[in-house]
Amino acid sequence: ADDPPTINVLVAYHSFSGHTERMAEAIAEGARSVSRTHVILKRVGKVTAEELFAADAIVLGSPVYWSNMAGEMKAFIDDWQFKFGVFPEFKLKNKIGAAFATGGQISSGKELTMLSILAAMLGNQMIIVSGGGAFGASATTEGDSPGIDAQELTGARELGRRVADVAGAVKRGFESLESRAGLSGP
Numbered sequence: 435a436d437d438p439p440t441i442n443v444l445v446a447y448h449s450f451s452g453h454t455e456r457m458a459e460a461i462a463e464g465a466r467s468v469s470r471t472h473v474i475l476k477r478v479g480k481v482t483a484e485e486l487f488a489a490d491a492i493v494l495g496s497p498v499y500w501s502n503m504a505g506e507m508k509a510f511i512d513d514w515q516f517k518f519g520v521f522p523e524f525k526l527k528n529k530i531g532a533a534f535a536t537g538g539q540i541s542s543g544k545e546l547t548m549l550s551i552l553a554a555m556l557g558n559q560m561i562i563v564s565g566g567g568a569f570g571a572s573a574t575t576e577g578d579s580p581g582i583d584a585q586e587l588t589g590a591r592e593l594g595r596r597v598a599d600v601a602g603a604v605k606r607g608f609e610s611l612e613s614r615a616g617l618s619g620p
């Protein structure tokens with residue numbers, strides 16, 4: 435049998451004080467635990483067009499700023515069009531997408547932040563997955579729950595692993611569809 439394809443996972447994040455970066459590292463670790471997975475872990479401003487388009491899965495993480503994603507994350511997503519020109523061809527179509535967030539307080543915007551990221555992915559016809567939580571992986575970082583705890587890191591690893599697993603299954607599925615279409619001939 436042919437070797438299964440390599441899965442490229444891009445984990446891109448914004449982080450000012452390091453919490454979201456710590457979650458991003460755990461997501462990358464979870465994705466790498468799936469065989470034949472190649473992970474790129476980067477701050478949003480550093481992602482190149484080549485990395486974006488080579489990714490089979492894109493996982494985006496942001497701190498909560500005023501109940502929504504950070505401006506840096508929004509600017510990156512807007513750059514999908516301004517810098518990378520994804521529309522009108524829908525160049526990110528059928529890539530796997532997932533989100534993660536950290537916020538200082540409980541019930542103060544993490545879910546809205548993740549849903550806003552996922553909404554942009556849906557608008558690009560990406561295939562959304564969750565894991566680590568209903569909408570993605572998240573952590574509360576201030577007050578009675580300072581920093582990132584073991585349970586939150588476990589959730590982040592779970593999301594990374596699920597993203598890589600689903601990306602592999604989808605990639606194999608599309609490859610098999612294409613080869614069957616090729617077999618049937620014109």
Ligand SMILES: Cc1cc2nc3c(=O)[nH]c(=O)nc-3n(C[C@H](O)[C@H](O)[C@H](O)COP(=O)(O)O)c2cc1C
Binds near residue numbers: 449
């Ligand atoms: C400008 C600003 C706005 C914030 N707004 C919220 C908020 O609405 N809800 C919340 O839970 N945390 C809020 N926070 C706290 C951060 O989301 C939290 O500290 C986060 O974990 C920081 O991530 P980082 O360490 O990756 O930079 C805010 C922080 C800043 C700087």
